[in-house]
Amino acid sequence: xxxxxxTPPPAAPxxxxxxxWGGLAAMLVALPSAIAFGVLVYTALGPEYAGQGALxxxxxxxxxxxxxxxxxxxxxxxxxxxxxxxxxLSALVAALLSGKVGAGINPAAIPSLLALTAxxxxxxxxxxxxxxxxxxxxxxxxxxxxxxxxxVGVLIALGQLxxxxxxxxxxxxxxxxxxxxxxxxxxxxxxxxxxxxxxLGPRFTHKVPAAILGLASGILAYFAIALFSPQLxxxxxxALVIGPIPASGSLIGAMTGRISSLGALDLAxxxxxxxxxxxxxxxxxxxxxxxxxxxxxxxRRRPDSDRELRGQGLANLAAFVVGGFPGAGxxxxxxxxxxxxxxxxxxxxxxxxxxxxVLLFLGRLIAWVPVGALAGILLVVAWRMFDKSxxxxxxxxxxxxxxxxxxxxxxxAVAIDLIAAFGVGVALAVALFVRHQIQTPVIRRKLSLDxxxxxxxxxxxxxxxxxxxxxxGGYCELQGHLxxxxxxxxxxxxxxxxxxxxxLLFDLRRVQSLDYSAAHLFQQLxxxxxxxxxxxxxxxxxxxxxxxxxxxHYLTELEDSALGGGVLIAENLDSALxxxxxxxxxxxxxxxxxxxxxxxxxxxxxxxxxxxxxxAALTACMREMTVQPGQRIFSVGDSGDELYLVRRGSxxxxxxxxxxxxxxxxxxxxxxxxxxxxxxxxxxxxxxxEAKETTDLYVLHRAQFNAQSLADPTLGVRVFARIALxxxxxxxxxxxxxxxxxxx
Numbered sequence: 001x002x003x004x005x006x007t008p009p010p011a012a013p014x015x016x017x018x019x020x021w022g023g024l025a026a027m028l029v030a031l032p033s034a035i036a037f038g039v040l041v042y043t044a045l046g047p048e049y050a051g052q053g054a055l056x057x058x059x060x061x062x063x064x065x066x067x068x069x070x071x072x073x074x075x076x077x078x079x080x081x082x083x084x085x086x087x088x089l090s091a092l093v094a095a096l097l098s099g100k101v102g103a104g105i106n107p108a109a110i111p112s113l114l115a116l117t118a119x120x121x122x123x124x125x126x127x128x129x130x131x132x133x134x135x136x137x138x139x140x141x142x143x144x145x146x147x148x149x150x151x152v153g154v155l156i157a158l159g160q161l162x163x164x165x166x167x168x169x170x171x172x173x174x175x176x177x178x179x180x181x182x183x184x185x186x187x188x189x190x191x192x193x194x195x196x197x198x199x200l201g202p203r204f205t206h207k208v209p210a211a212i213l214g215l216a217s218g219i220l221a222y223f224a225i226a227l228f229s230p231q232l233x234x235x236x237x238x239a240l241v242i243g244p245i246p247a248s249g250s251l252i253g254a255m256t257g258r259i260s261s262l263g264a265l266d267l268a269x270x271x272x273x274x275x276x277x278x279x280x281x282x283x284x285x286x287x288x289x290x291x292x293x294x295x296x297x298x299x300r301r302r303p304d305s306d307r308e309l310r311g312q313g314l315a316n317l318a319a320f321v322v323g324g325f326p327g328a329g330x331x332x333x334x335x336x337x338x339x340x341x342x343x344x345x346x347x348x349x350x351x352x353x354x355x356x357x358v359l360l361f362l363g364r365l366i367a368w369v370p371v372g373a374l375a376g377i378l379l380v381v382a383w384r385m386f387d388k389s390x391x392x393x394x395x396x397x398x399x400x401x402x403x404x405x406x407x408x409x410x411x412x413a414v415a416i417d418l419i420a421a422f423g424v425g426v427a428l429a430v431a432l433f434v435r436h437q438i439q440t441p442v443i444r445r446k447l448s449l450d451x452x453x454x455x456x457x458x459x460x461x462x463x464x465x466x467x468x469x470x471x472x473g474g475y476c477e478l479q480g481h482l483x484x485x486x487x488x489x490x491x492x493x494x495x496x497x498x499x500x501x502x503x504l505l506f507d508l509r510r511v512q513s514l515d516y517s518a519a520h521l522f523q524q525l526x527x528x529x530x531x532x533x534x535x536x537x538x539x540x541x542x543x544x545x546x547x548x549x550x551x552x553h554y555l556t557e558l559e560d561s562a563l564g565g566g567v568l569i570a571e572n573l574d575s576a577l578x579x580x581x582x583x584x585x586x587x588x589x590x591x592x593x594x595x596x597x598x599x600x601x602x603x604x605x606x607x608x609x610x611x612x613x614x615x616a617a618l619t620a621c622m623r624e625m626t627v628q629p630g631q632r633i634f635s636v637g638d639s640g641d642e643l644y645l646v647r648r649g650s651x652x653x654x655x656x657x658x659x660x661x662x663x664x665x666x667x668x669x670x671x672x673x674x675x676x677x678x679x680x681x682x683x684x685x686x687x688x689x690e691a692k693e694t695t696d697l698y699v700l701h702r703a704q705f706n707a708q709s710l711a712d713p714t715l716g717v718r719v720f721a722r723i724a725l726x727x728x729x730x731x732x733x734x735x736x737x738x739x740x741x742x743x744x
Contacts, residue, residue: 022336022341022350023342023353024340024350025336026078026347031058031080032214032377033080033381034080034355035058035242035366036377038052038054038056038057039053039371039374040374041056041086041114043371046107047243048243049111050242051246052111061080062324063315063318063319064315064318065079065080065352065355067314067315070311071307072307072329073345075303076299076334078329080333081324081325082327083153083385084152086156088117089118091276092117096110113272113273116269122313122317124313125312125316126309126310128313134309141429144429146387147409148421149386149387150390151410151412152413153381153383153386156385161379164188165184186229186372190222191379193217193218193221194372194377195214214376214377219369221370222372239371240370240371243367245366280326287331291329337351408424408428409421409422409428437486438486438489441480442480442481443477443478443479444478446476446477449580449584450471451470452577454574455666456581456666456667457669458581465585471500472584474500478490480510483518490518498528501534503584504525505538506536509540537569538568601615601698604647604671604698606723607719607722614712618705618708618719621705621708622698623699625644629694630691631690632690633689636684637684640675641701643673643675643679644675644697644698647670650693651668651674651689651690652690653665653688653689654687654688676723679723680720
């Protein structure tokens, strides 16, 4: 209505509100898993440590949630205790208890060793971030990561099945499975209910995280059973629940005690935890980087991987100080956070703050969480960690090899430990890479010079010599990696060439790397060729690409002077081919360079077999011209209709490109001609022409030629016919060369 104020647009939701909902949802997912991971590790020491493990999980979730977002600043990333940390630390506990490492260790000292492992892992993560390791970690083969995470899933499952069944401490899983009378049906029912609801919950609602649904259902199932078993309502001596959370002393006092304990470190403790800490740091970093990649596809932002690693290291350092469980950027809580609206680093900070509130006000209630419910949650986590797409790898030979790597990593993780599994995976991945490189052909194309020629246009008699004797020179285009694994293959394929060639040219444009073994092979090839007066040549050496090495320097600076003195490293492929052709022609008696004499008109290929009167008429239309090396004869776009005939020397035909560069079309020597296009159509010049060396020319003017042709019509017919024939021959040669280069 007139005079009424316009209706204001609806207010946009506040980013803080979105971050609050995202952080809340992420906390509800991360906290149950954090408690479960803590209980998983510490109950390996005995059921009485379950409360300490739950507290460590919550403190770790709080420290990671508060420090990692503030320092790493990756938008939307949620950091919390994770499965790889639980697997590494539980494996360390098992190894210490069994005496495989650190024989005679007092079980009471193991929590301190776990804390020391987390501390060293945090320090290594900081080091990775400072040294730029965020980019390098991404290059760990995915087959190793997949096998490792699947192995972690198997280990978690093997560790949680006894807890799900409620087997007595010390009972082997196989023995317990065969003795149902040892099962505690109350814990089994709670665990199965938790697993069912956790797995099926997302089918019915996405508003409440599946872990919260599963945990709540497990708690309800426990108290429902307690109605018929009143003894379950007591915390004292109840192995089916976490039990009392230790809360003696102040947090400041505990932090001070942690820091002061570092002064009591000894070399033996450092040796015990170094390799587990190294493995833990790698896994936590990989887990974080993997989550960042997934997060980047959702937010369309590229995280600073090195800064995030430094942030994760500081967060795990804070977790050590407060007595918390280590962790990483985790995929599940991160996805829940982003889909719930959390898109900035503040959402992670909020999630950590909410964990602190739960710890302060609901900490006592955590004691009543059933161990069977936590086991059920961890079994679902283990199932989701296992790569279920492995069977698809059986469809291809390469996939079956990757599957073998994954299987070996899983087997090593279960049979030995996670550290050995990681080493086995990396070693097998490297072995498969070397195997692939060895099986990949290093010769992409192999030709002789009677099939493949330079861009120098030769006269018919020269072309005949090159066709007849061109097999003295060979051309090999190499590819891939030239190293100790491929040198034998290369030598085997070159044996026929060595017995038939005097000159061998290697094109290295597609070579990715070269080692000393390959350089030594080239030295042996040069020695064999030099025995027959030949030579080894290289072109396309990528000396300007620092990431692929200065090949030319490597080849010429070897200690053996025979290699550096015998090998010719050409500027480009064409100059190398031309060099070989000139040597073959010189051996056949064709004079070049300073020995060459200027040709008379009758010796020019275009006018051979012309009568003396015809040559005299043509001479009247011509003038002589001498150009110096590098002098431009004409350029693209110039006007002019003269035909140029080379008496001595050579010229280069160049096609200008952007940025002052040019493409070399052809080189013309004595007896040849150029400028025929403008001579025929009176148009502009289509290329640049410059002298390669001191060059003598005949210049045929079209206007004067026209006048002579009017007086003698047969003159024009004969000249144009010879030009047309020569152009046709050139086109056939160009077609043959293109067809040869396009062959696969």
